[in-house]
Amino acid sequence: MEFVTGLKCVFCGATYSTRVTYTCPACGITGMLDVQYDYPAIAKHLTRRSLANRKEFSHWRYRELLPIRKDAVLPSLPVGWTPVVQTDSLARHLGLRTLYLKDDGRNPTGSLKDRASAVGVVKAREKQHKIIACASTGNAASSLAGMAASMGLKSVIFVPERAPEPKVTQLLIFGATVLRVRGGYEDAFQLSQSSCERWGWYNRNSAINPYLVEGKKTVGLEICEQLDWQVPDWVAVSVGDGCTIAGVWKAFHEMKTLGLIEGTPKMLGVQAAGAAPVTTAFSTGEPLKPIEPHTIADSIAVGVPRNWKKAVLAVQASGGTMINVEDEEILEAMRCTGRLTGIFAEPAAATAIAGVRRAVEEGIIGRKASVLAVVTGNGLKDIRSAQAAVTKPFDIAPDGTGLEDILKDQGFVS
Ligand SMILES: *Cc1c(COP(=O)(O)O)cnc(C)c1O
Numbered sequence: 001m002e003f004v005t006g007l008k009c010v011f012c013g014a015t016y017s018t019r020v021t022y023t024c025p026a027c028g029i030t031g032m033l034d035v036q037y038d039y040p041a042i043a044k045h046l047t048r049r050s051l052a053n054r055k056e057f058s059h060w061r062y063r064e065l066l067p068i069r070k071d072a073v074l075p076s077l078p079v080g081w082t083p084v085v086q087t088d089s090l091a092r093h094l095g096l097r098t099l100y101l102k103d104d105g106r107n108p109t110g111s112l113k114d115r116a117s118a119v120g121v122v123k124a125r126e127k128q129h130k131i132i133a134c135a136s137t138g139n140a141a142s143s144l145a146g147m148a149a150s151m152g153l154k155s156v157i158f159v160p161e162r163a164p165e166p167k168v169t170q171l172l173i174f175g176a177t178v179l180r181v182r183g184g185y186e187d188a189f190q191l192s193q194s195s196c197e198r199w200g201w202y203n204r205n206s207a208i209n210p211y212l213v214e215g216k217k218t219v220g221l222e223i224c225e226q227l228d229w230q231v232p233d234w235v236a237v238s239v240g241d242g243c244t245i246a247g248v249w250k251a252f253h254e255m256k257t258l259g260l261i262e263g264t265p266k267m268l269g270v271q272a273a274g275a276a277p278v279t280t281a282f283s284t285g286e287p288l289k290p291i292e293p294h295t296i297a298d299s300i301a302v303g304v305p306r307n308w309k310k311a312v313l314a315v316q317a318s319g320g321t322m323i324n325v326e327d328e329e330i331l332e333a334m335r336c337t338g339r340l341t342g343i344f345a346e347p348a349a350a351t352a353i354a355g356v357r358r359a360v361e362e363g364i365i366g367r368k369a370s371v372l373a374v375v376t377g378n379g380l381k382d383i384r385s386a387q388a389a390v391t392k393p394f395d396i397a398p399d400g401t402g403l404e405d406i407l408k409d410q411g412f413v414s
Contacts (some may be wrong), residue, residue, distance in 0.1 A: 001018060001067060001068065001069050001070075002070055003037045003038045003041055003042050003064050003065075003408075004018060004035055004037055004038075004067050005024060005036045005037060005038050005112060006018065006036050006316075007020055007033040007034065007035060007036065007141040007210055008033065008034050008036050008233055009026065009027055009031045009032070009033055009034075009307055010031075010032045010033070010034050010310055010313065011012060011024065011027050011030070011031050011032070011307070012024060012026055012027055012031065013231070013310065014026055015036065016033070018067075019372070020033065021209075022127075022209055022210070022252040022266050022269045023129075023206045023208050024202065024349050026384070027036070027376060028192075029115050029208065029373070030279075030306070032210070032307060032310055033210040034209070034210065034213075034308070034310070035067050035210055035211065035213075035214055035249065037065065037254075038258075038348070039254070039257045039258060041257045042064045042258060043259060043326040045064050046062070046065070046258055046260070046261075046378070047233050048260060049356065050212060051152025051225060054157075055356055056223065057078075058078045058079055058080050058081050059079050059081065059115055059118070059215070059218035059219075059221075059222070060074060060079075060080075060081025062218055062221045063316065065213055065214075065217070065218075065221065065254060066119060066215070066218070067119070067123070067210075067214050067346040068119065068122050068123070068126070069126060069209050070120050070216075070302040072126060073122070073125055073151070074122060075118055075121055075122070075147050075149040075150040075151045075274040076150050077108045077114075077118075077146060078116055079107055079108060079118040079147075080107065080114075080115055080219070080222060080314035081222060082102060082103050082104050082105075082106045082107060082219075082222070082365060083102075083103050084101070084102050084103075084107065084222075084223065084226045084227065084372070085100065085101050085102075085103060085341065085343070086099070086100050086102050087099055087100070087101060087340065087341045089340040089341070090337060090340040090341050090353075091371075092334065092358055093336055093340055094353075094356055094357045094374045095357075095361070096234075096356070096360055096365070096367060096369065096370070096371055097367065097368050097369075097370070098232070098371065099356070099370075099371050099372070099373070100227070100232065100371070100372040100373075100376045101337075101341065101343060101353075101372070101373055101374075101375050102219060102222070102223055102226075102375060102383055103343055103375050104219060104349075104371075104374060104375055104377070105343070105344070105346070105349065105375055105377050105378030105379070107143070107347065108143075108146055108172035109139075109142045109143045109145075109146040109147075109170060109174075110139075110142070110170075110377060110378035110380065110381050111139040111142070111299075111346075111377035111378065111381065112139075112144075112216065112219055112244060112374065112376040112377065113136075113140045113143040113144075113377075114137040114143040114146070114147065114204055114390055115215040115216050115218050115219060116140065116204075116212035116213070116215040116216050116243070116305065117140065117143040117204065117212075117215070117245075118135075118147050118214070118215055119212060119214055119215035120132060120144060120147070120202075120204040120209065120211065121144070121147045121148055121150075121151045121153055121212050122151075123130070123209075123211050124151075124202035124204070124393075125151060125153065126141075126170050127202060129153075129200075129201065129202035130153060130154060130164045131153065131154045131155070131156060131199075131201040131202065132144065132148055132153055132155050132156075132200065132202040132203075132204050133155065133156040133157065133192055133195060133201040133202070133203060133204065133305075133311060133375060134157060134158070134191040134192060134204035135156075135157075135159070135181075135185065135188040135191070135193075135195050135205060136157065136158075136159060136163075136185075136188075136302075137159070137160060137163060137193035137240070137298050137299050137301060137302070138159065138164055138167035138168075138298060138299060138381065139158065139167065139299050139376075139377055139381070140204070141157045141159055141163070141167065141176070141178075141410070142167050142170035142171055142174070142203050142207065142381075144157065144176075145157060145170065145171045145174035145175070145176035146170070146174045148174070148176070149174045154175075154177070154354040155174075155176040155177070156176070156177045156179070156201060157171055157176045157177065157178050157317055157333055157406070158162075158179045158181055158188040158189070158191050158192040158195075159171070159175040159179070159180050159188055160177070160180075160181055160185045160187065160188045161180060161182050161183060161184070161185060162184075162298065162343060163180070163182065163298070164298060164381065164382040164383075164384060164385075165309070165384075166179070166380065166381050167381055167382070170266060170381075173183075179191070180365070183295075184303070184316050185293075185303070186197065186303055186304050189205065189304075190208065192246065193205070193208075193304065193383075205306075206241060206243040206307065207241060207243075207306030207307065208306065213243050213246055213247040213250065213307070213310070214250075215247070216243060216244050216246070216247030216248070217250045217251040217254070218244075218245035218251070219248055219251070219374060220235075220247065220248040220249070220250070220252050221251045221254070221255065222257075223235070223251070223372060224251070224252070224255045224260060224261050224297070225234060225265035226374075229261050231252065231263065231264065231265045231369040232265050232369075232371055232372045233265060233266065233365075233369040233370050233371065234265055234266050234267075234268050234356075234359075234365055234369055234370070234371045234372070235252075235265045235266075235267055235268070235371075235372045235373075235374065236267075236270060236352040236353070236355050236356045236359075236371060236372070236374065237247060237267065237268070237269060237270070237352055237373075237374050237376070238269075238297070238299075238300050238348050238349065238351035238352045238355070238371040238374075238376060239269045239270060239271050239300060239311055239322070239350065240268050240271075240275070240299060240300030240301070240302040240305065241302050241305045241306055241307045241308075242278050242305045242306075242307035242308045242309075242310055242311030242312075242382075243310070243311075244315055244317065244374075245267060245269050245311050245374065246307055246310035246311050246314045248314075248374065249267050249268065249314035249315070249317065249318055250314070250331060252264040252265060252318070252343060253317070261262065263371070264318060265318065265320075266319045266320035266321075267315045267318040267320035268321065268322075268323070268352075268355055268356065268359055268364075268365070268371075269282070269311060269315045269320070269322035269323075270296065270323055270324070270325060270351050270352050270354065270356075271300065271322065271323075271324050271325075271351070272293075272295035272296075272297045272301070272324065272325065272326075272327065272330065272348075272351055272353025273295070273298070273324040273325060273326050273327075274293060274295040274301075274327065275291065275293035275294065275295045275300060275301045275302060275303065275304060275309065276291075276324045277289060277290065277291045277302075277303065277304075278305055278308045278311050278312065278322065279322040279323065280319075280322050281308055281312055282311075282312045282315060282316075282322040283322065288304075288305065288308040288309075290303050291303050291305040295297045295330075295347075296327045296329055296330065296331070296345070296385045296388065297327070297330055297346075297347035297348040297350075297351050297385075298348070298382060298385070299347070299348035299349075299376070299377060299382075300347065300348040300351060300397070301381065305329045315358050321359075323355055323358055323359060323362075323364070324357055325351060325354040325355055327347075329354040329358065330347050330350050330351050330354050331347075331350075331385075331388060331389040332354065332359065332386075332389075333345070333350035333351070333353040333354035334347065334386060334389045335389050335390065336353075337353055337375075342379060343375055344378060344379035344386075345375045345377070345378075345379050346376075346378060346379045346380075346381050346382045346385070346386075347382060347385045347386075348376060348381075349374075349376040349377045349378075349379075350375075350378055351376075351377070352372050352375070355373075356371055356373050361365065366370050368412070375410045389411055390413050394406050
């Protein structure tokens with residue numbers, strides 16, 4: 001916490017010391033707080049050269065920009081420093097010259113949420129809690145369970161009824177106490193809130209906990225360094241609650257403030273058409289109206305996003321925009337990404353790529369622009385949706401009857 005100066009409400013602008021735990025005391029539960037830092041002091045420590053000498057290849061390499069104590073106990077599971085892959089074939093397919101994917105599906109539990117959960121468990125330990133809880137559509141839950149296991153903390157996790165089975169299985173393997181709520185994410189969220197209050201558990205909901213977005217921003221810090229301080233013109237991020245895109249933008253803003261990059265990218269926020277209240281708030285300029293979400297991209301099926309304001313402010317500040325894509329476009333993005341890059345994106349992650357495609361088609365992103373899409377989660381986490389995107393294998397007998405016909409059909413033999 002060396003460089004943290006306080007917490008600022010994104011609604012009323014009031015500032016508080018870090019003794020405030022979750023949301024703005026004046027605005028109540030909706031008053032999201034943003035962590036403030038002493039950037040001039042950080043700039044003395046965090047330089048291109050000092051970073052080049054650091055041997056810590058995880059997201060903790062940016063510890064000055066994280067709200068953790070100098071002597072903090074860190075989870076032993078390594079988080080972050082996921083690869084940035086340049087992909088010419090997918091770029092061509094989308095009608096672009098330059099496209100990068102940041103493959104955050106390669107985090108320890110398979111999603112970008114590990115970055116937030118890692119900070120969450122460090123804070124829980126610092127505040128001397130032994131139990132940490134959250135509600136999640138799946139990834140925040142499995143990452144919290146994994147990180148808690150790595151730190152020796154207990155986790156209590158509320159998931160909606162339709163959370164994909166692989167994610168729920170991850171939770172159980174990591175030893176979490178899993179409460180599957182007969183209802184949607186909003187029901188799970190409400191129950192986790194009241195349970196944290198009642199039993200005094202540390203609350204890892206990014207909807208109210210100001211520290212988690214700080215973990216999520218490390219993906220943006222890494223992008224700057226991994227691209228040798230030449231940021232792309234656009235960065236595409238899928239949006240559910242809004243915390244991720246707000247974090248990614250904060251990273252670019254901080255890197256610019258520190259003088260480490262010259263310009264900042266425009267942010268492309270992408271929602272599934274059936275769960276797009278943040279896009280609506282962005283384009284109408286009105287406060288968020290809750291909706292009933294319907295999309296195969298379960299990780300971004302959020303009807304009442306709590307970080308919508310941070311997300312809208314981030315996209316506006318970047319000079320970018322928000323768009324929606326249909327489920328069919330998401331499935332197509334899963335197929336072409338897999339086929340052309342070897343990266344298996346879960347639906348919510350492929351949403352960002354589908355968004356890039358649509359933005360290029362609509363002329364929002366120019367064909368000569370450089371673009372990076374964040375692949376926020378691994379496709380193995382949600383097989384049922386992936387199965388909807390692909391065909392079936394060819395079933396054949398062990399003696400190979402019919403094999404030649406299939407190969408002829410596929411154009412392998414003439
Ligand atoms: C959580 C999540 C997102 C969206 O992040 P928000 O902070 O909810 O906007 C996108 N993709 C995946 C895979 C996620 O798990």
